[in-house]
Amino acid sequence: MKNILQIKNLKLSFNTDNGILKALNGINLTIQEGDILGLIGESGSGKTVVALSIMGLISIPPAQINDGQIIFKGKDLLSLKKKEMTNLRGNEISIIFQEPFSSLDPVFRIGDQIAEAIKLHQNVNKFEAREKAIEMLRKINIQDPVRVAESLPYELSGGMQQRAMIAIAMSSPNLSLLIADEPTSSLDVTVQKSILNLIKGLKENKSVNSCLFITHDFNVIAEVCTKVAVIYAGNIVETCPMESIFTNCKHPYTKALLKAVPKVSGNQAELESIKGFFPDLVKPPLGCYFHPRCLDRKYICQKEIPKMIKIDEGHYVACHLFN
Amino acid sequence: MSKLLLFRLVRLLFTLFLLVTLVFIAIRFIPGDPATMMLGASSSKEVLESLRKEFGVDQPLYIQYINFIKNLLKGDLGFSWRSRRNVIKELGNAVPYTLELSIVSMIVASIIAVFFGIISAINQNTFSDNIIRLFVLMGFSIPVFILGIFLIYLFSFKFGWFPISGAGGIKSLILPATTLGLFMSVSLTRLVRVSMLDVLRQNYVIALKAKGLSDYVVIYYHVFRNALIPIVTALGMQFGLSLGGSVITETVFAWPGMGRLLIWSINSRDIPLVQGCVLLFSCGFLLVNFIVDLIYFYVDPRIRALEK
Amino acid sequence: MKIKVNALNSPPYKSLFYLNFCRICKNKISVISLAIIGMLVLMAIFGPIFAPNNPFKISLIHRLEPPSFGYIFGTDNLGRCIFSRILYGSRWTLLAGTIAVLIGVAFGTFLGLLAGYLQGWIEKIIMIFIDLLLSLPYLILVVVLTAILGPSLRSAMIAIGIWTIPYYARVIRSQTLTLKKAEFVEAATMAGENNISILLRYILPNCISQIIVLSTNSFAQAILMTAALGFLGLGAQPPLPEWGAMTAIGKEYVYIAPQTLFFPAFFICLNILAFNFLGDGLRDILDPRMRGM
Numbered sequence: 001m002k003n004i005l006q007i008k009n010l011k012l013s014f015n016t017d018n019g020i021l022k023a024l025n026g027i028n029l030t031i032q033e034g035d036i037l038g039l040i041g042e043s044g045s046g047k048t049v050v051a052l053s054i055m056g057l058i059s060i061p062p063a064q065i066n067d068g069q070i071i072f073k074g075k076d077l078l079s080l081k082k083k084e085m086t087n088l089r090g091n092e093i094s095i096i097f098q099e100p101f102s103s104l105d106p107v108f109r110i111g112d113q114i115a116e117a118i119k120l121h122q123n124v125n126k127f128e129a130r131e132k133a134i135e136m137l138r139k140i141n142i143q144d145p146v147r148v149a150e151s152l153p154y155e156l157s158g159g160m161q162q163r164a165m166i167a168i169a170m171s172s173p174n175l176s177l178l179i180a181d182e183p184t185s186s187l188d189v190t191v192q193k194s195i196l197n198l199i200k201g202l203k204e205n206k207s208v209n210s211c212l213f214i215t216h217d218f219n220v221i222a223e224v225c226t227k228v229a230v231i232y233a234g235n236i237v238e239t240c241p242m243e244s245i246f247t248n249c250k251h252p253y254t255k256a257l258l259k260a261v262p263k264v265s266g267n268q269a270e271l272e273s274i275k276g277f278f279p280d281l282v283k284p285p286l287g288c289y290f291h292p293r294c295l296d297r298k299y300i301c302q303k304e305i306p307k308m309i310k311i312d313e314g315h316y317v318a319c320h321l322f323n
Numbered sequence: 324m325s326k327l328l329l330f331r332l333v334r335l336l337f338t339l340f341l342l343v344t345l346v347f348i349a350i351r352f353i354p355g356d357p358a359t360m361m362l363g364a365s366s367s368k369e370v371l372e373s374l375r376k377e378f379g380v381d382q383p384l385y386i387q388y389i390n391f392i393k394n395l396l397k398g399d400l401g402f403s404w405r406s407r408r409n410v411i412k413e414l415g416n417a418v419p420y421t422l423e424l425s426i427v428s429m430i431v432a433s434i435i436a437v438f439f440g441i442i443s444a445i446n447q448n449t450f451s452d453n454i455i456r457l458f459v460l461m462g463f464s465i466p467v468f469i470l471g472i473f474l475i476y477l478f479s480f481k482f483g484w485f486p487i488s489g490a491g492g493i494k495s496l497i498l499p500a501t502t503l504g505l506f507m508s509v510s511l512t513r514l515v516r517v518s519m520l521d522v523l524r525q526n527y528v529i530a531l532k533a534k535g536l537s538d539y540v541v542i543y544y545h546v547f548r549n550a551l552i553p554i555v556t557a558l559g560m561q562f563g564l565s566l567g568g569s570v571i572t573e574t575v576f577a578w579p580g581m582g583r584l585l586i587w588s589i590n591s592r593d594i595p596l597v598q599g600c601v602l603l604f605s606c607g608f609l610l611v612n613f614i615v616d617l618i619y620f621y622v623d624p625r626i627r628a629l630e631k
Numbered sequence: 632m633k634i635k636v637n638a639l640n641s642p643p644y645k646s647l648f649y650l651n652f653c654r655i656c657k658n659k660i661s662v663i664s665l666a667i668i669g670m671l672v673l674m675a676i677f678g679p680i681f682a683p684n685n686p687f688k689i690s691l692i693h694r695l696e697p698p699s700f701g702y703i704f705g706t707d708n709l710g711r712c713i714f715s716r717i718l719y720g721s722r723w724t725l726l727a728g729t730i731a732v733l734i735g736v737a738f739g740t741f742l743g744l745l746a747g748y749l750q751g752w753i754e755k756i757i758m759i760f761i762d763l764l765l766s767l768p769y770l771i772l773v774v775v776l777t778a779i780l781g782p783s784l785r786s787a788m789i790a791i792g793i794w795t796i797p798y799y800a801r802v803i804r805s806q807t808l809t810l811k812k813a814e815f816v817e818a819a820t821m822a823g824e825n826n827i828s829i830l831l832r833y834i835l836p837n838c839i840s841q842i843i844v845l846s847t848n849s850f851a852q853a854i855l856m857t858a859a860l861g862f863l864g865l866g867a868q869p870p871l872p873e874w875g876a877m878t879a880i881g882k883e884y885v886y887i888a889p890q891t892l893f894f895p896a897f898f899i900c901l902n903i904l905a906f907n908f909l910g911d912g913l914r915d916i917l918d919p920r921m922r923g924m
Binding site: 052055057086087088089090091094095097099102103104105106107108116117120121165168 | 525529530531535536537548
Binding site: 352460461464465469472473563564585590597 | 774
């Protein structure tokens with residue numbers, strides 16, 4: 001199976017007024033052809049930073065890439081020239097964001113925005129692009145594509161806006177990787193389901209090869225993903241196939257996350273939460289970043305950062321408990 | 324939608340009416356008896372009285388007001404006490420000059436402001452941005468008349484490129500238009516910069532880049548188009564600035580426009596003319612702002628969404 | 632074995648005052664502006680003592696002389712010492728700015744507070760009044776008011792003061808409207824405090840930073856307009872050595888005696904610049920929301 005994307009030991013930091021903030025501390029991720037990799041973690045864990053780094057959309061003056069490579073189809077994206085990276089964007093890698101309204105230009109019509117993307121990636125003229133845009137909207141199950149194409153973003157509902165965003169992201173025939181950064185977090189539950197079905201359908205009809213799906217919701221992971229990676233404070237703490245995450249997860253953080261999900265059935269008196277606070281990334285804890293909040297911590301946990309250890313086929317954990 | 328328009332129109336008329344009344348009352352307070360000013364205090368009483376009767380200042384205030392409104396509705400603003408010509412005619416002679424000056428200087432100001440504002444915004448916090456901001460700040464501190472005199476000194480006197488004052492052809496327009504244009508470009512540059520920065524901060528700029536659009540297209544097509552919206556509203560304010568600035572610029576350059584007419588009529592206590600000038604200035608300003616508001620309403624789709 | 636965890640330390644506390652103080656010092660331009668303004672104040676207070684010549688003394692022998700030992704800045708068209716006139720003129724400049732700003736602050740704040748706090752028909756009337764004041768393009772209102780009051784420096788100061796009122800009123804009104812909804816104001820109302828007390832103890836102090844920023848800029852505008860009116864002959868009347876009136880003379884004689892124009896123009900610009908820079912610096916410190924400028 002070919003590797004579409006391989007992130008090797010990516011270290012990224014931000015220069016802030018209070019000091020250097022270590023946003024990514026050696027990220028290792030692999031996405032193979034046909035994978036839908038779910039990246040799950042709390043707010044502030046670095047998920048969006050990973051996504052934007054792949055796209056090359058992190059502004060480099062406050063941010064700094066200290067180490068690592070992002071290898072996409074054999075090329076290191078970090079060493080590409082600006083023009084080459086711009087050619088890749090929207091063409092072979094595209095991204096959809098959490099807030100669809102704030103990702104659309106408010107003064108241009110939806111149809112024009114999709115057509116703009118189509119014209120960029122396919123060899124068509126203005127009118128053909130317009131036609132294709134309406135076609136695309138129809139393919140995504142929008143009932144009245146012509147009306148929607150003539151509308152401005154504020155005239156559409158959240159779900160429609162997100163579909164429009166997906167249409168823009170899918171405008172290239174060369175798409176290999178789709179990054180979805182919490183695409184359903186700002187939508188209500190019924191709309192969520194239809195968007196997730198849409199994304200699953202894209203993979204099934206081969207519109208896109210593979211997908212990096214970023215979320216903080218385990219239910220979404222269960223719906224869509226084939227593999228899961230758990231990220232905490234800029235570190236990947238566990239990666240495993242989707243089946244293992246619920247039944248056989250190993251890392252204390254993953255376990256705590258799963259426990260924190262409220263249960264619909266059964267008697268649950270209190271909501272479980274993880275004790276302690278998210279670490280200060282300017283002065284992170286020594287050793288494993290999670291150790292201050294870990295109930296099973298050992299002495300070595302506050303001395304050394306744990307390396308990824310293979311537990312099983314496709315299942316890796318970064319924890320001293322499994323040395 | 325047209326209900327909103329009607330409401331705004333009514334409000335405009337009400338404001339205009341109040342303004343007209345206020346101007347009438349205020350101007351009647353300008354000290355100095357016009358008859359004495361014109362003929363000298365040593366003239367005979369009868370002559371002064373007859374002149375006053377002609378001007379209508381011997382009547383009680385409320386009668387003067389009623390006459391004034393009656394005439395206003397007929398479109399008659401009276402006669403200038405000095406030149407004996409119809410006020411409307413005097414204004415009519417001056418307005419084209421002021422319009423010419425205002426429009427050309429607004430064009431100059433817009434070009435300067437858009438050029439430097441965009442450079443300043445996309446290079447935020449670098450050397451070029453800081454230099455531009457410094458110049459903008461210094462520009463705020465130079466009064467129009469000093470700028471004007473300085474330009475005359477440099478280009479008319481030292482270099483002899485342009486006539487020192489007066490109107491007559493394009494050459495004589497350049498210096499006054501440059502002066503007023505530079506003056507107005509200062510606040511406009513700042514506005515362009517702020518507006519662009521505001522838009523550049525928005526999330527959709529990243530989304531646009533993620534589509535694969537080049538930086539050039541993102542900035543000059545999408546960002547600029549969005550940034551233009553508040554700038555267009557500011558054009559109304561700019562027009563006001565140009566009218567006010569024209570008062571001084573026209574005086575410095577002896578440009579025969581409304582500004583110079585206003586100063587001249589104040590100095591000669593020519594009440595109908597002062598009245599006419601002030602009315603024209605303020606009503607014109609109000610009307611332009613009203614129209615700009617309308618344009619803004621159509622230009623910005625988000626405002627339409629809010630009003631719904 | 633109990634493992635000590637010290638990952639939950641918070642950073643050392645730095646008070647807001649200390650942070651602002653650091654910012655003021657880092658802002659060299661603000662400091663320079665303060666120095667220039669300080670020099671203006673000193674000129675105004677002590678200038679007349681140090682003036683080498685009588686600014687009103689006409690000396691037709693020494694007309695239009697370039698700067699020399701006896702006349703540091705040279706002389707104007709009536710042989711008066713320009714340097715002394717500048718020193719004396721600083722008083723008028725400072726006075727004009729102060730009075731204009733005081734009028735604006737006093738009436739503008741009062742109207743703004745009233746409009747924002749009481750709302751209803753009082754607010755509507757005040758807003759109509761403010762809209763009227765604003766409906767005249769910037770210099771024209773001042774020119775007309777000065778004409779009505781009779782051309783003199785005093786009229787100019789009052790006219791400029793009246794012109795600044797709507798700016799203060801609008802800002803204070805919007806600030807009051809926002810603050811009125813704040814919880815601590817609601818709490819005070821419910822505790823039975825009367826309106827005046829609430830206005831003075833809660834709302835007004837929160838408006839002070841806006842007033843200060845607006846005042847520095849208004850001061851700069853006041854200096855500018857006083858000079859403009861002096862130039863037009865509607866403000867300070869001769870023989871007052873007001874800087875604007877001096878530039879009017881300068882305009883006529885700039886071709887043969889540039890010193891008549893240069894020195895008053897320079898001082899006008901310098902002081903407006905100082906107040907504008909100071910205003911910007913203060914705004915950076917006091918009103919972080921407007922830092923985008």
